[in-house]
Amino acid sequence: MAKSKAARKVLDSYVIKGTHKVVKAGDCVLLRASDPGNPPYVARLEKIEVDGRNNVKVYVRWYYRPEESMGGRRQFHGAKELFLSDHYDIQSGDTIEGKCTVHTFKSYTKLESVSAEDYFCRFEYKASTGGFTPDRVAVYCKCEMPYNPDDLMVQCEACKDWFHPSCMNLSQEQVKKMDHYVCPDCDSSGQQEGDKRQGNGEGGSQLEDSKTWPTDSGSQDGEKKSRNSHRVFPRSEQKPEPKKRKR
Template sequence: MAKIKQGKKDVDSYTIRGTNKVVRVGDTVLMRPSDTDNQPYVARVESMETDGRGSVRVKVRWYYRPEEAKGGRRQFHGAKELFRSDHLDMQSAHTIEGKCIVHSFKDYTKLNNVGAEDFFCRFDYNAASGAFSPDRVAVYCKCEMPYNPDDLMVQCDACKDW
């Protein structure tokens, strides 16, 4: 007798193993890297499905850190800055370590306390071409150096403006 293959089914949520934290579509999560020396990856959950045997997979949209993108980290990139990419992937839900929040640049600069799970994004990133959108960033002083939110109220070395 032939086995009937169980179909995939969309699910609404997933509880992170060993916790009571529930992940839903639209949440931003920390994903365990294969090399434990690396920082967790950050991704937005786009969809979830189960194979009927209890295995849950998530479709994620990756966020890139500046050093992972073409051009690398620049002086104006904040320590918690990420780029929202067009790179989508299917991953086992078991690789989700926790939840995090990716704020808009404006909302991030208004935070009183930045926690370990707080990040910000001001660029979209095309992983294949290395192009950014917008391709320019707002500048805040005469020397036209973009604002780094980690440097609060500092005097610009180049133009001496605050």
């Protein structure tokens, strides 16, 4: 006689093995990597099930680190940056090591301190094609690079653009001591030119649309104005290697 398939039941929550931490659908979790030398995987729980033998399975949507994407890690990617992928999977509940928080890009830039369990996501990533959503970028400074929240930047009071100290031949110590900053272009050409660059004319539009990097989502909701120019976020010393997830 054929054995009947064990009935599955959807659980509202699950207690992480060996801890008292409770997770539920919608939470972000850390899952044990297949290689013990690698950092844990990060995923969002979609559903938790238990079968008749009390085996817990979790349905997850993976986050990718920049170095795991087709384009690899780029200069503007933060150390704690993740991409929400379209890669779904099923894992044993026993592989969950802990909980974490994946912030929006805007809320991450406002954190006073960043813990080991804090990450941020500003892009969705299509694993099969390497495509990003959104697919364009806002750029800053004369180097025209997207904003990396790990890097110190200073805002010009005239044109309102943001600049890396090194690009302006300044040290971070000099920038931190400044009460005001005016970039060389505005300092030489005056406020009128600064207002022209800040406004809605073609110059500003072309700057933000000139590259086809993934778009900085913060640029669409006033993040330029709200960013603290003297905030420096800690950068992780460990750079995880690309990994393969268990299927």
